[in-house]
Amino acid sequence: MRFDTPATTNPIDQLKIIGKPTDRIDGPLKTTGAAPYAYERHDVVPNQAYGHVVGAAIAKGRITSMDLAAARRAPGVLAIVTAENAGRLAKGNLNTATLLGGPEIEHYHQAIAVVVAESFEQARAAAQLIRVDYVRAAGRFDLAAVKDSGRPAPLFSGPADTAVGDFADAFAAAPVQLDATYTTPDQAHAMMEPHASIAAWDGDRLTLWTSNQMIDWTTGELAKTLGIAKEKVRLISPFIGGGFGGKLFLRADALLAALGARAAGRPVKVALPRPLMFNNTTHRPATIQRLRIGATREGRITAIGHESWSGDLPGGKPEAAVQQTRLLYAGANRLTTTRLAELDLAEGNAMRAPGEAPGLMALEIAIDEMAEKLGLDPIEFRILNDTKVDPEKPDRPFSQRNLTQCLRLGAERFGWSRRSARPGQHREGRWLLGMGVAAAYRGAPVETSGARIRLDGSGMVTVETDMTDIGTGSYTIIGQTAAEMMGVPLDKVVVRLGDSSFPVSAGSGGQWGANSATAGVYAACVKLREAVAQKLGFNAAEVVFADGEVRSGNRRVPLAEAAGESGLLAEDRMEYGDLDKRYQQGTFAAQFIEAGVDAATGEIRVRRMLSVCDAGRILNPKTARSQVIGGMTMGVGAALMEELVVDKRLGFFVNHDLAGYEVPVHADIPHQEVIFLDEADPTTSPMKAKGVAELGICGIGAAVANAIHNATGLRVRDYPITLDKLLDRLPAVG
Amino acid sequence: MPKLTLTVNGASHELALDTRTTLLDALREHLHLTGTKKGCDHGQCGACTVIVDGRRINACLTLAVMHEGASVTTIEGLGRPEAPHPMQAAFVKHDGYQCGYCTPGQVCSAVAVLDEIKAGIPSHASADLAASPQVTAAELRERMSGNICRCGAYSNIVDAITEVAGRQA
Incomplete structure (x- = not known):
């Protein structure tokens, strides 16, 4: 089915089931521990052995020797795979560094061996x-030091x-005028x-039971890496314990399980x-961003420029931090530049809202700073510069854009009128209190997505698609x-998901999953x-499906009877035109x-949070709200604590576990409020939905x-905003 | 290999285990009770929380052989999909999870937290160490902070626990 003109009325618009805050259908399995994740499939194949991955102990250089003798003699060892004995391996199109390194080492904790044994x-x-001997080579690990060597690098969405x-x-x-530079760390x-x-x-x-967001991509990447036909590889990934972009690609666990199993002659789990994940896999790259904004005294933006620098391994990609700045605010004179320098840290790649998340961390402080310079309320400044058209192409409208309504409704609900424009005015005991606002923008891409539907003689409907549910609620919607x-x-x-023997879906990424995958099911x-x-000999144009029956005129037939003993099967996919x-x-x-x-220690606590969202039709307000609060929680992490600390001499992320890399915990997060505007966007798909996950x-x-600025009067432009960046500037405490 | 007797969810198990096997791996790899999750294997995430002799612990931070004769309750022992524990049902109702991987640990912790409050055990959030702690959002957030949820379902988890606590009171 092809979607190339805006949707008119269709069966989804009945909203009998779509649009309802239904409990997740996979909830009873997940809450009782009965949902099987990749490493837990004792049921699928007997005689599983255990693989343990060894990571490189240098960031860049060469292995001069590997002594495997003692390991081979160790109790229970069945096989050891290294680049030397693995046979010829290709590199997947979506991998920047090779997944099994050696003798060349491209980054710290790049996998260099898997040891397979009877037990973990x-x-x-x-x-x-x-025992591994290395020769270290000089590497580049400091973005600020190499940024000026950066070359122009295209974004996924533009030049x-x-x-x-x-x-x-x-x-x-x-x-x-405002001219300010902001930094965001590796995350x-x-x-x-x-x-x-x-x-x-x-x-x-x-056959690979794995944890992966993109089944079709990864099936192809594994086949390519191993040099076998894609048809020979089957991926099964029905439950995924989170991804956020970190499981978009083939990673070392999958490749080394396959190689280990081949070497040991039996199934292997890895x-x-x-502690290996942070330097072995992908991460969100650090950025340095310069924002320049010029405005009239009344607050109309006349010039907006956003330049971003990031780094990655040779052949890698930039963090697309400028992309929202092309779209978010009006202004006749505009400029963005993206520069990519080479770094020898682990591969940088997509993490939840790649580009927009770090880009808006900079842009939306700049907008706040500009409003302050202008003496305008930051909400009014944003509304004054709102646009209904693409600012670069004024004849190209937004399909829907209700940012002003979001800001106004949010201001009312949040009690924005109680905020003092002058910082540092509200105090409650030892706490300096402040309110802040920011606009959020994320694109609403759609991708081709397929599904297969079976109606059986008992009236049951079974959906199969290789779509994944990474916590997003795909099963339910x-x-x-x-x-x-x-x-x-x-x-x-x-609903059966996450199996490469099912029709190819859009997969989970880029906030496209919900709309794309359900549109494929629609088709x-x-x-x-x-x-x-x-x-049944009914006229397809007049037929009504309701209450388990098919109706046409005064005829009605139960679905189960219509299906008959042999059942009925249909498969299709949704493809898109140029909307x-x-x-x-x-x-x-x-x-x-x-x-x-x-006021004394600089400790920062988030007390209240609200998001008002304009995101098309909300397919399930309960799961959609969870996606938004999850993003809000990760946003607090980005603001206050998350930072992969780079050892710039040896070239690795130092805090490579969950004790050192701090993420928000229960005590960091207050009650969260989310409001969805009641919208439906007919240009996106027959579902009229978009996405909210990012x-x-x-x-x-x-x-x-x-x-924090409103509370203290202190402006911090380098994330995360930790108390040490406030402490020496806080007003003296009597 | 040393022999070990464990009572898990009311059933007695005889195990012969490598001394290096954690309680977590004994459950997951030997008893195939995979509801208890391995998120970090270092006591940093809480996904492996189980209740041993009435107290919640990180099953990854303790060796199985240290628990001869112990009674272990895992997520599977609290309830099943068709007969869930009230805490499991409340997590579903309040959408107190997303990917589901931290969820068994969150649920086990939540059940134990309410018992700890009932037993009068204070926390960092308790204003008065001598008074009986109450089920407040601040108490729950403090006591649940050893269980990381990267999907960020915290707000909903606190709603779920609060509802169960109210029903128990």
Whole structure:
């Protein structure tokens, strides 16, 4: 099915099941520990052995020798795989560094061996006996030091450099100017389930039970890396313990499980130890960002320029921190540049809202600073510069954009009128209190997505698609879509996900999953409805599916009877025309924070949080709200604590575990409020939905920073905002 | 290998284990009770929380052989999909989870936290160490802070625990 004109009325608009805050259908399994994750599949194949991964102890250089003898002799050891004995391996198209390093080492903790043994303890102990000699090479580990060597690097959404009008002249002529530089650190996904896989070979066919967001990509990448046909590889990933972009790609657990299993001649399971994950896998790259904004005295932006520098391994990609600045505010003269320098740290790549999250952390402080210079309320300044069209292409409208409504409604609900424009005015005991706001923007991409639907003789509807549920609620919204389309209650729908033998879906990434995957299910359901109508001799255009029946005129037939004993099967996918070119499709939010800063110690506490979201039709307000509060929580982490600390001499992330890399815990997060505007966007798909999974993180970092400024009068432009950055500047305590 | 008797969820198990095997791996790899999760294997995340002789512990930070004769309650012992514990049902109702990986640890911790408050055990959030602690959001957030949820379901988890506590009172 092709979607190339805006949607009109369709069965989803009944909103009998879609749009309801339904409990997750996978909830009883997850809350009772019955949902099986990758490493736990004792049920699927007998005789599993254990693989333990060894990581490189240098950041860049060469292995001169590996002595495996003691490890080979250790109790229980079945096989040891290194680059030397693994056979010829290719590199996947989506990997920047090779997953099994040696003799060349490209980054610290790059995997260099997997030891396979009868037990986990034996594999781990034997791995310690491998002796490796290295020759270190000089590496580049300091972004600030190498940034000026950066080259123009295109973003996923556009060129490296963009320019509209004459930024330099307009900025120079602007009566009110801001020129400020901001930094964001390297960050880790730190999902709760480590990367894990069980591999089993049957002749030349490989089955991998794994934890991965993108089944079709990764099936192809594993096949390519091993040099075998994609058809010989099957991936199964029904439950995924978080991803946030960290499980988009083939990683070392999967490859080394496959190689270990081949070498040991039996199934092998591998999980990356937590302390290995931070330097072995991908991370969100650090940025240095310069913002220049010029405005009239009345507060109209006349010039806006955003330049960003980041680093990655040779052949890697930039952090696309400028992309939202092309779209968020009006202004005739515009400039963005993206520069990518080479660094020899682990691979930088996508993490929740890549580009926008760090980009808005900078831009939305700059907007707050500009409002302060202008003597304008930061909400009014944003509203004054709102736009209904793509600022670079004024004849291209946003499909929907209600940022102003989000800001106004949020201000009312949050009690913004109680905020003092002058910082440092509110005190409650030892706490300095402040409020901050930021706008959030995240694109609403859609991707081709397929599904297969079976209607059986008992009236059950089974949906199969290789879509994944990484905590997003895919199981539930896909079930709701099929139930709405087929006119059955949700408990008559079975949803099966995350298997490469199912039709290829959009997968989970880029906030595209919910809309894309349900639209694919919609397409398959349309086909199934046609098959049912045709079998019954009904006119497909008039047929109604409701209450477990098919109705046409005064005829009504139970679905189970229509399916008959043999059942009916339909498969289709949704593909897209150029609506995303004709319209700028995006999601918006206004995000509000109240923070307290201890006047004596500089301790920062987030006290209240609100997000008002404009994100198309909300398919399930309960799971969508969870996505938003999850993003808000990660945004607090980005604002206040998350930072991979780089050892610039030896070239690695020092705090590579969950004790050193701090993420928000219960005590850091207050009650969170989320409001969704009641919207439906007919340009995005028949579902009229967008996505919310990444929107929630986008503005929170800056909103926290702005609240801290409002509380203390101190402006911190280098994240995370830890108390040491406030302490020596806080007013003296009597 | 040393022999060990463990009572897990009311059933007695005889195990012969490597002395290096953690209680967590004994549960997951030997008894195939995989509801208890391994998130960090270093006592930093709380995903492996189980209740041993009435107290919650990180099963990754203790060796199985140290628990001869102990009684262990895991997530599977609290309830099943078709017959959930009230805490499990409340997590579903309040969407107190997303990916589900930290969830068994959160649920086990939550059940134990309410018992700790009932037993009068104070926390860092208790204003008066001599008074009986109450079920407040601040007490719950403090006591649950050893259980990380990277999906960020904290606000909903506190709602779920609060509801169960109210029902118990």
